[in-house]
Amino acid sequence: MNFLIEAFKPACSISIKFSDGKTRKRVPIKRENGQTLLAPLFRNQENIAGKITIEPHQGKRIEHNGVKVELLGQIEMYLDRGNFYDFTSLVRELDVPGDIYERTTYPFEFSMVEMPYETYNGVNVRLRYVLKVTVSRNYGGSIIEYLNFLVHNYSPPPSINTSIKMEVGIEDCLHIEFEYNKSKYHLKDVIIGKIFFFLVKIKIKNMDIEIRRRESTVTGATNHVETETLAKFELMDGAPVRGESIPVRLFLSPYELTPTHRNINNKFSVKYYLNLVLVDEEGLRYFKQQQITIYRLPLQDT
Amino acid sequence: MNYLVGAFKLPCNIFISFADGRIRKQVPLKKENGKTVMVALFQSQESIVGEVVIEPVHRKKVEHNGVKIVLLGQIELYFDRGNFYDFTSLVRELDIPGELYERKTYPFEFSTVEMLYESYNGVNVRLRYILKVTISRDYVSNIVEYQEFVVHNYTPPPSINNSIKMEVGIEDCLHIEFEYSKSKYHLKDVIIGKIYFLLVRIKLKNMELEIRRRESTGSGPNTHVETETFAKFELMDGASVRGESIPIRLFLSPYELTPTYQNINNKFSVKYYLNLVLVDEEDRRYFKQQEITMYRLLETS
Numbered sequence: 001m002n003f004l005i006e007a008f009k010p011a012c013s014i015s016i017k018f019s020d021g022k023t024r025k026r027v028p029i030k031r032e033n034g035q036t037l038l039a040p041l042f043r044n045q046e047n048i049a050g051k052i053t054i055e056p057h058q059g060k061r062i063e064h065n066g067v068k069v070e071l072l073g074q075i076e077m078y079l080d081r082g083n084f085y086d087f088t089s090l091v092r093e094l095d096v097p098g099d100i101y102e103r104t105t106y107p108f109e110f111s112m113v114e115m116p117y118e119t120y121n122g123v124n125v126r127l128r129y130v131l132k133v134t135v136s137r138n139y140g141g142s143i144i145e146y147l148n149f150l151v152h153n154y155s156p157p158p159s160i161n162t163s164i165k166m167e168v169g170i171e172d173c174l175h176i177e178f179e180y181n182k183s184k185y186h187l188k189d190v191i192i193g194k195i196f197f198f199l200v201k202i203k204i205k206n207m208d209i210e211i212r213r214r215e216s217t218v219t220g221a222t223n224h225v226e227t228e229t230l231a232k233f234e235l236m237d238g239a240p241v242r243g244e245s246i247p248v249r250l251f252l253s254p255y256e257l258t259p260t261h262r263n264i265n266n267k268f269s270v271k272y273y274l275n276l277v278l279v280d281e282e283g284l285r286y287f288k289q290q291q292i293t294i295y296r297l298p299l300q301d302t
Numbered sequence: 303m304n305y306l307v308g309a310f311k312l313p314c315n316i317f318i319s320f321a322d323g324r325i326r327k328q329v330p331l332k333k334e335n336g337k338t339v340m341v342a343l344f345q346s347q348e349s350i351v352g353e354v355v356i357e358p359v360h361r362k363k364v365e366h367n368g369v370k371i372v373l374l375g376q377i378e379l380y381f382d383r384g385n386f387y388d389f390t391s392l393v394r395e396l397d398i399p400g401e402l403y404e405r406k407t408y409p410f411e412f413s414t415v416e417m418l419y420e421s422y423n424g425v426n427v428r429l430r431y432i433l434k435v436t437i438s439r440d441y442v443s444n445i446v447e448y449q450e451f452v453v454h455n456y457t458p459p460p461s462i463n464n465s466i467k468m469e470v471g472i473e474d475c476l477h478i479e480f481e482y483s484k485s486k487y488h489l490k491d492v493i494i495g496k497i498y499f500l501l502v503r504i505k506l507k508n509m510e511l512e513i514r515r516r517e518s519t520g521s522g523p524n525t526h527v528e529t530e531t532f533a534k535f536e537l538m539d540g541a542s543v544r545g546e547s548i549p550i551r552l553f554l555s556p557y558e559l560t561p562t563y564q565n566i567n568n569k570f571s572v573k574y575y576l577n578l579v580l581v582d583e584e585d586r587r588y589f590k591q592q593e594i595t596m597y598r599l600l601e602t603s
Contacts, residue, residue: 089391093568096521266395
């Protein structure tokens with residue numbers, strides 16, 4: 001039985017290491033099986049350099065048609081699972097056809113790699129960056145090893161960041177004015193604001209503020225939208241009276257947010273909304289949704 | 303008959319232009335049909351920015367499944383002609399599925415693109431960079447437009463550049479010493495040197511210096527080597543005597559040389575040699591080949 005297992009094992013083990021692997025920051029990444037592992041973090045225009053070690057098992061000889069490493073930027077749609085769309089593909093040939101008898105190390109380098117999009121793991125879409133090492137073989141099937149890494153891109157604080165102020169309501173029934181201090185927030189920011197009641201003629205039971213993520217994916221001519229509620233924060237419990245002002249102070253750091261992604265390679269978009277919800281005693285929900293922009297500040301991964 | 307011609311014509315025209323196209327340096331590029339066209343010149347780590355204009359013909363409506371532009375770095379080997387090996391592929395989606403009714407312009411940008419290897423057109427191998435615009439369509443074939451551009455990469459002058467000095471010959475017959483001022487030359491350089499005759503016991507008719515390019519493609523047992531002689535420069539006509547010193551001064555600028563390429567993506571190499579050839583009166587050729595390194599200096603205009 002042991003022989004059978006051996007027969008299906010790859011003839012060698014491949015390990016991929018980054019040259020600054022010990023000092024480079026690592027961030028958690030969720031695997032498809034639900035496990036979380038730490039992956040190295042890069043940003044756009046960084047050099048990606050390292051070493052690939054190929055070690056044949058138990059003195060086996062590996063005949064091959066060449067060894068190469070590819071840096072791939074890929075988008076995978078849930079509806080088209082397993083089919084990756086490569087928006088970036090850079091190749092380095094590491095070895096010419098031949099034989100590997102012993103542990104062999106190949107250095108590699110991709111200079112100032114353009115990685116314009118952030119790594120993203122959504123409901124219906126996934127954007128990932130991988131290093132893919134291929135030992136090409138004729139009959140035994142190629143031996144392939146993948147190493148995922150993350151890309152985060154940073155934005156400076158916006159020069160213009162106007163507040164959001166709006167008066168909404170139902171005529172002769174409910175009039176409120178809400179105000180949020182900014183329209184653009186970084187991932188570790190605080191949403192500060194207030195809700196002012198001008199007119200209250202319905203019995204309100206409670207009021208919540210929600211952070212909602214709206215992920216829209218394009219497959220062919222069809223547009224699929226998925227909305228998730230990432231945070232539900234109770235602002236008020238009980239009935240308000242006219243003239244009352246309810247403060248808002250919502251910290252974003254506890255939630256797993258991403259920056260706003262606008263039309264990523266014409267494949268998907270990710271937008272964030274603040275949803276103010278008022279519930280009356282009959283369970284009716286009155287809400288007003290307001291789009292906000294989320295961005296990643298430098299040094300926000302530390 | 304005109305209807306038939308019209309049926310096979312593409313429903314739209316695609317134009318690709320670079321943002322700095324008017325001021326960017328253009329260099330000649332030899333097409334497969336033998337014609338020479340002028341194309342834009344870039345270097346590694348430059349941003350490639352421009353716009354794609356799609357113009358439907360005769361106000362025709364063009365239904366499509368998306369428009370994209372791809373920046374490709376490709377190697378094509380002669381024995382595998384038409385099959386391109388992509389070592390760089392960067393994609394920008396320009397438009398989602400829909401319809402085009404009128405002239406539409408799409409801007410594009412590829413930032414600080416790593417273009418490690420130079421464009422090269424050899425005997426058995428070609429390395430090229432192209433922008434490829436594709437209008438995807440369902441039932442009819444996709445509309446594709448290519449725009450080739452050239453990449454040159456520049457090297458600073460080497461810090462160490464030893465001269466080449468060697469004594470060669472046939473025992474008790476011919477002894478010469480040759481010296482070239484450098485071992486590394488830029489494309490517009492001058493080879494300066496001398497040949498000194500230590501012993502001459504054969505009747506020499508003439509002596510010449512050749513520049514040879516050795517292009518090797520493939521690997522292992524499938525390596526194919528092609529050698530071309532680029533320049534033949536006569537150094538001496540007539541017999542030489544012992545103690546004579548023949549000067550060398552060979553300008554490289556008239557020749558279409560490229561830098562030396564060492565193992566480009568494990569696909570090919572290009573090396574240059576100086577070949578000193580002595581011919582005796584019986585037309586026997588005595589030669590000594592010496593490898594030199596060519597590099598491209600940044601031209602300061």
